[in-house]
Amino acid sequence: MTGVRAGDGGRQRDHGFAATARRLLRLVRVHRAFSAMLALGLASITLNIISPILLGRATDLVLAGVLGRANASSATKADVLTQLRVQGHETLATMAGAVDFTPGHGIDMAALISTLLTALLVSALSGVCWMAQGRQATAAIQHAGSRLRAEVEAKLSRLPLTRFDATKRGDLLSRAVNDVDNVVVALQQTMSQLSNSVLLLVGLLTIMFAITPLLAVIAVLVVPVAVVVTTLLGKRAQPDFDRLWAAVGDLTEHVEETYTGHALVTAYDRREPALAEFRERNEAVFRAGYRAQFVSGLSQPSMNFVNNLGYVFVAVVGCLRVASGGLTIGELQAFVQYSRQLSGPLTQVTGLAGVVQSGMASARRVFELLDADEEPTEAEHDRLPGRVAGLVRFESVHFGYDGTPLIEGLSLTARPGRTVAIVGHTGxxxxxxxxxxxxxxxxSGGRITVDGVDTATVPRSDVRANIGMVLQDSWLFAGTIADNIGYGRADATREEIxxxxxxxxxxxxxxxxPQGYDTVLGDDGAGVSAGERQLITIARAFLADPPILVLDEATSSVDTRTELLVRRGIGQLSTGRTCFVIAHRLSTIRDADTIVVMSGGAIVESGTHDELLSADGPYAALYRAQFARTGSDAGLSPGIEGV
Structure with a gap:
């Protein structure tokens, strides 16, 4: 089998934590709302930082008024400080010296009210900016989620059939639905908070160093401790989150299989084993989720402990600085507020660690799907005409699965207006x-041509546009019967349907x-019988009106009378068209122009029904095995069935 190219052009993609985070960030920041989110976040944080300075200023105004009213207007500030020192209140004199007061004057109410109103306005504007930022963050994240879903859907359409053959359907569904939703939820919960935390951390450190470098250094010592704690716990929890979402994929696979095969599970009385397997997989989800959330949950209490230690040191040293006259009480008040705010971003980051790690585990699974190998790059040297005549040739075709040869040197010609039936044992x-x-x-060798054009040199869409296909497993979607038939051609009228x-x-x-063609079918055609579903899919192929028709066990789900009707319809449709019919009911292919018998990937016999019976070869053996006991279409004997 030919090789496939990687989804990113052949380069192995990095799915580590940092690389995954960068890809998510690129996905979000392409939307203009992301820039608005950052700008509004910066404005909100700046206003939030100004507020403690204003409140500290108000505290100093009140203290200045109290000191001024407690002393006679005839004295000066220097006289008051001298008197305090003479009385032995050196520390109090030092603290009062840092306050700008005037003896005999009380609280400057105009300045105090103005300062408080300004603080109120700043807080209100900060809140408005914060709410507007949340709106912009939601827009950017939901747009990113929409893009991610669209990329996953487009990727699924580009995956080779080998991917679907080798991957559990439930796991693919879980990646396309559960993991994408979890990524969006994680972004919604963390994006604006993380960006605000970084901006707030930078702003707080700047203003704290401006107030007092000594206390700022003490407060900053908390940051590396926080980083170490978060990193260590994150490394312990991340593998558990990876196992969690892998277990969710396994659980989804089991539920999807059990639901799809509900009738068989009930018929074979396998409900208890199915329930037992569900419990086992559900327990695996529980164990992985419990361990992941417990380990990541240790981050926040650990950070609270570290932050409280830092807060105690800031408070003690700050009081000493006030006592020595290096700070005013208002400045200490503002700095303590900043110190408490400094722990906020660190606590937020550690508190979101579980959400972040869960989202990153899902994002890694989604990106692994997006980076999966796609169908081989098409060498579009030729194009098929809009509608081909239908001359199909297999010329010395070789093919195998995973390096194991299956077809070697097969040659076959199907001419326009002819029906080629293909029969043989399983495999x-x-x-x-x-x-x-x-x-x-x-x-992997040889070639297949349609009207003399090598199909490997034309777009796949050109090939498939000229071929109608009806499979053994009928596929219908939730919608009306008319919609399901109309799926064969988008521009079909009701009369044509x-x-x-x-x-x-x-x-x-x-x-x-009851509603005729407007009857709404449930998922996978629920509401009609298996034979009726097959007739609808055959009608869909009729509507497509392809020059080449493939019927893979198309009548396997219909009764004998309906089979005769379908055979007549297929006979009408096959006029002027190339038809390939795969069937295990040999009665359905008696009238085929050519019957090809395959065994071991090779054609061992071909001819008409009568010719092959006269030859008394493999076809005659198949025919006798099928009809010998009843003389009618009683189905295949053991060991002979359709592929």
């Missing part, structure tokens, strides 16, 4: 042949339903 390579024609896989249903002999049963 003979019948469905693989069709997958190669559809370019779900690319050949009904005509396609008539050709597929689905019109009669559709009209017996």
């Amino acid at each position: 003979a390579g019948k469905t693989t042949l069709v997958n190669l024609l559809m370019r779900f896989y690319d050949v 009904e005509a396609a249903a008539q050709a597929a002999h689905a019109d009669h049963f559709v009209r017996t339903l």
